[in-house]
Amino acid sequence: MNAFYLPDSSDPDLFHSTELTRGPWSPNAQHGGAPSALVGHVIERCEPRPGCRIARVTVEFLGPVPIAPLRAQARVTQAAARVGQPGRSVELIEATLRSDHGPVLKATAWRLRQLEPELDVLAEIPAAGPLPGPDTVTPGPDHSFPSTQLVGFHTGVEYRFVSGAFRTLGPAVCWIRLRYPIVAGTSPSQLQRTLAAADFGNGVSSVLPWDRYFFINTDLTVTLHRHPAGEWVCLDAVTYPERGGIGLAESRLLDEKGPIGRSTQTLLLGTR
DSSP: OOSSEEEOSSOTTEEEEOGGGBOSSOTTBBOTHHHHHHHHHHHHTSSOOTTEEEEEEEEEEOSOOBSSOEEEEEEEEEEEOOTTOOSOOEEEEEEEEEETTEEEEEEEEEEEEOOSSOOOOOOOOOOOOOOOOGGGOOOOGGGSOOOSOSSSGGGSEEEEEEEEETTEEEEEEEEEEESSOSBTTSOOOHHHHHHHHHTTHHHHTOOSOTTTEEEEESEEEEEESSOOOSSOEEEEEEEEEOTTSEEEEEEEEEETTEEEEEEEEEEEEEEO
């Protein structure tokens, strides 16, 4: 087992989930980062256009994603020209993941054409200060993922906490890197790496004890103002809970060169 999904040899839309996709809430359900990255895989391969890149992805989890074969499909549903410019410059892509029992995830993505020549920068965004890189952080015993499962998404990912920890309640800054390809026989793209990491926002910045509460995200939105670089993605994450059982997790996303975007997750809170 050297990947999160194995492509079917006879059906290009079918992917077989491995145990590496397992999440923390059920031994039979996937961590949200795995199918989010898989849907990123099919979105990037949907009628690719040179000079364009994905600027935003929103993933809606329609229910627990089973550790089972999944049919992944994507299509361009909307395309338009930029004002005053010829050709397609803005495209909306829709994607779905289905199990034998029906759809389990749907996603939309905006793919935008990049300008050539680039715009003159009118104002620089003030830097937030240097952030310790992953090579400067030493993993500690409290950095391990709080799961009773021997194999899961937590074992297919490497963590380096700059501040906070899984078992330390409150905001956290954490570098995340995939140990394996999302799809066997391929190399993870920067979008796939970012989607996989961003879904950990509510986990690294948890404000409720894992053994007493659940805090499951119903969605994930990732907006990228810059294309990521390198294997590591950093989450500067915070969770906002409310007593009514609804919360929000928000993460500033960075690579080793600096900020790349933001992610948000709507949370369902409750007692175990």
